[in-house]
Amino acid sequence: xxxxxxxxxxxxxxxxxxxxxxxxxxxxxxxxxxxxxxxxxxxxxxxxxxxxxxxxxxxxxxxxxxxxxxxxxxxxxxxxxxxxxxxxxxxxxxxxxxxxxxxxxxxxxxxxxxxxxxxxxxxxxxxxxxxxxxxxxxxxxxxxxxxxxxxxxxxxxxxxxxxxxxxxxxxxxxxxxxxxxxxxxxxxxxxxxxxxxxxxxxxxxxxxxxxxxxxxxxxxxxxxxxxxxxxxxxxxxxxxxxxxxxxxxxxxxxxxxxxxxxxxxxxxxxxxxxxxxxxxxxxxxxxxxxxxxxxxxxxxxxxxxxxxxxxxxxxxxxxxxxxxxxxxxxxxxxxxxxxxxxxxxxxxxxxxx
Amino acid sequence: xxxxxxxxxxxxxxxxxxxxxxxxxxxxxxxxxxxxxxxxxxxxxxxxxxxxxxxxxxxxxxxxxxxxxxxxxxxxxxxxxxxxxxxxxxxxxxxxxxxxxxxxxxxxxxxxxxxxxxxxxxxxxxxxxxxxxxxxxxxxxxxxxxxxxxxxxxxxxxxxxxxxxxxxxxxxxxxxxxxxxxxxxxxxxxxxxxxxxxxxxxxxxxxxxxxxxxxxxxxxxxxxxxxxxxxxxxxxxxxxxxxxxxxxxxxxxxxxxxxxxxxxxxxxxxxxxxxxxxxxxxxxxxxxxxxxxxxxxxxxxxxxxxxxxxxxxxxxxxxxxxxxxxxxxxxxxxxxxxxxxxxxxxxxxxxxxxxxxxxxxxxxx
Numbered sequence: 001x002x003x004x005x006x007x008x009x010x011x012x013x014x015x016x017x018x019x020x021x022x023x024x025x026x027x028x029x030x031x032x033x034x035x036x037x038x039x040x041x042x043x044x045x046x047x048x049x050x051x052x053x054x055x056x057x058x059x060x061x062x063x064x065x066x067x068x069x070x071x072x073x074x075x076x077x078x079x080x081x082x083x084x085x086x087x088x089x090x091x092x093x094x095x096x097x098x099x100x101x102x103x104x105x106x107x108x109x110x111x112x113x114x115x116x117x118x119x120x121x122x123x124x125x126x127x128x129x130x131x132x133x134x135x136x137x138x139x140x141x142x143x144x145x146x147x148x149x150x151x152x153x154x155x156x157x158x159x160x161x162x163x164x165x166x167x168x169x170x171x172x173x174x175x176x177x178x179x180x181x182x183x184x185x186x187x188x189x190x191x192x193x194x195x196x197x198x199x200x201x202x203x204x205x206x207x208x209x210x211x212x213x214x215x216x217x218x219x220x221x222x223x224x225x226x227x228x229x230x231x232x233x234x235x236x237x238x239x240x241x242x243x244x245x246x247x248x249x250x251x252x253x254x255x256x257x258x259x260x261x262x263x264x265x266x267x268x269x270x271x272x273x274x275x276x277x278x279x280x281x282x283x284x285x286x287x288x289x290x291x292x293x294x295x296x297x298x299x300x301x302x303x304x305x306x307x308x309x310x311x312x313x314x315x316x317x318x319x320x321x322x323x324x325x326x327x328x329x330x331x332x333x334x335x336x337x338x339x340x341x342x343x344x345x346x347x348x349x350x351x352x353x
Numbered sequence: 354x355x356x357x358x359x360x361x362x363x364x365x366x367x368x369x370x371x372x373x374x375x376x377x378x379x380x381x382x383x384x385x386x387x388x389x390x391x392x393x394x395x396x397x398x399x400x401x402x403x404x405x406x407x408x409x410x411x412x413x414x415x416x417x418x419x420x421x422x423x424x425x426x427x428x429x430x431x432x433x434x435x436x437x438x439x440x441x442x443x444x445x446x447x448x449x450x451x452x453x454x455x456x457x458x459x460x461x462x463x464x465x466x467x468x469x470x471x472x473x474x475x476x477x478x479x480x481x482x483x484x485x486x487x488x489x490x491x492x493x494x495x496x497x498x499x500x501x502x503x504x505x506x507x508x509x510x511x512x513x514x515x516x517x518x519x520x521x522x523x524x525x526x527x528x529x530x531x532x533x534x535x536x537x538x539x540x541x542x543x544x545x546x547x548x549x550x551x552x553x554x555x556x557x558x559x560x561x562x563x564x565x566x567x568x569x570x571x572x573x574x575x576x577x578x579x580x581x582x583x584x585x586x587x588x589x590x591x592x593x594x595x596x597x598x599x600x601x602x603x604x605x606x607x608x609x610x611x612x613x614x615x616x617x618x619x620x621x622x623x624x625x626x627x628x629x630x631x632x633x634x635x636x637x638x639x640x641x642x643x644x645x646x647x648x649x650x651x652x653x654x655x656x657x658x659x660x661x662x663x664x665x666x667x668x669x670x671x672x673x674x675x676x677x678x679x680x681x682x683x684x685x686x687x688x689x690x691x692x693x694x695x696x697x698x699x700x701x702x703x704x705x706x707x708x709x710x711x712x713x714x715x716x717x718x
């Protein structure tokens with residue numbers, strides 16, 4: 001497996017900057033996720049690494065050597081896409097064996113059989129080996145596609161939203177399988193997604209992209225606990241972070257149009273006008289709470305319930321464990337975990353470290 | 354004010370049952386969700402209520418009136434589709450007013466009702482724009498306003514949020530629910546998304562393979578699923594289901610040396626529920642397990658997932674079964690670490706693997 005470096009990649013499409021000075025390192029054996037909305041430049045970045053697109057400036061290095069002049073096949077990468085591209089008339093076995101039968105690789109039939117069987121076992125598709133891929137379900141097809149990528153040992157895996165077309169339960173199951181495979185094989189993996197939960201759950205590190213630029217690189221904990229901008233704070237986390245305009249007067253912070261007044265953090269004080277971000281799990285109903293609001297909605301999800309608590313003109317989301325019955329319209333007291341409040345400038349950038 | 358009642362309603366296409374005979378009473382002001390995977394019969398059921406689909410058998414009653422053979426327009430029901438069709442050449446205001454004008458309401462009434470609904474949905478600022486100039490969310494709100502303005506006896510909604518991206522779904526979901534809380538219009542809502550069903554429904558009708566599997570409140574379908582299908586389908590991840598053998602108050606699980614002494618009050622229920630067999634399935638929600646070094650049960654780490662405010666640890670307990678434990682955010686355990694845990698005895702459930710049905714405890718615990 002390889003260590004991948006991107007150095008100052010830039011690329012223009014007519015009228016838009018697709019990639020704007022993209023640089024990052026993916027360590028050998030790392031699961032690296034590119035997260036961002038549609039049009040952020042994630043897929044373009046992946047395609048440049050694959051050699052399917054060419055950058056206007058900058059360089060891609062595998063193990064310290066530039067691969068910019070290599071063709072996609074000479075880069076020795078494996079790609080998995082959202083749309084599975086399997087040979088419908090071939091059996092699962094033949095689909096998996098296909099990359100190994102390339103004359104370039106010169107593998108014996110016995111070697112191929114062993115590899116295919118190992119791979120099928122890892123992906124729990126051993127029972128499907130004789131089936132034609134046209135007769136598989138969506139989840140099974142995507143397992144075979146992933147199998148076809150991992151059956152040989154490329155320098156790097158490039159995956160572009162491979163789980164997006166699957167239903168929620170299958171996505172959950174494959175997420176776990178992919179992570180387990182990647183960790184046990186130690187494969188260098190670049191994974192593109194727009195889904196924040198996929199990024200948080202699978203990544204060793206995440207790069208958040210928007211409009212062709214990288215806005216933050218960090219572990220899932222870094223991204224969730226210390227989002228660099230309001231864009232990231234809102235992109236990551238479900239239910240969405242409470243984000244409101246606020247004012248500071250001396251040592252008191254007031255969320256505008258609400259009854260919430262908080263002590264200003266010690267040390268570096270925010271400016272007079274700024275934004276506060278409060279994750280729903282940091283808004284806690286408590287009969288002895290400092291704040292009062294009215295319960296306007298409760299959404300029981302199962303493991304937890306989302307409460308919508310109105311204070312003045314603002315509605316704060318609060319996440320509480322389990323399903324408990326609440327009476328809508330009730331006045332309720334709550335607390336806010338001050339130490340977990342996020343502060344952002346009016347330009348959206350994080351204020352404190 | 355309206356109550357909808359389905360009595361032995363069924364739909365056949367040739368020999369194939371799209372919906373097997375079902376009974377369902379939807380109370381006045383209730384928000385009912387029909388939940389199930391595609392092809393389970395939920396949309397066909399909704400279309401039969403609306404009159405867009407004829408029943409093959411049974412009767413449908415609206416406020417005590419048999420409407421089974423009434424034309425959709427005579428049923429006083431508003432149908433909200435997944436893709437809202439707004440008139441592109443009319444402004445948002447005219448789109449909203451259209452159904453009232455078509456009914457021949459006076460100008461004052463139209464004005465008053467449009468203003469009310471516009472205020473409720475907070476879309477005052479878009480009224481003069483044409484649909485093409487609006488964001489996806491505002492288009493949905495305008496369409497919702499157009500459905501609301503008629504004040505129909507009931508709303509029928511077929512995956513109205515299906516086409517929206519995740520973020521937006523969340524906010525529209527709460528908006529629709531909030532409107533329901535304010536207006537209490539009887540609503541039947543179809544979705545395949547269990548999170549949406551849980552968040553919105555007063556009661557959920559879980560459907561699969563053309564039949565109702567369970568009707569219950571979110572708490573009932575979550576904590577007390579009627580069978581293994583519902584247990585798996587509801588929750589993310591779903592309920593852990595472990596097969597084992599039961600004898601003398603102890604479940605011996607397949608795989609690792611896991612033995613679970615069943616809580617008091619279950620023993621006679623299990624004897625009865627298993628029909629004398631010993632095969633059993635034990636079920637518990639991911640948050641019902643607590644990691645504890647002295648825990649009596651053990652699994653091997655397969656993967657761990659940071660999910661924002663919490664984390665999920667996935668453990669293998671035998672060759673085939675992976676169980677899921679929800680925990681606080683944690684330092685990830687390396688793969689293959691042995692993790693010991695206990696299960697909250699209040700949250701343990703049992704199923705008969707032959708019938709897949711839940712076994713009911715005989716004594717309230």
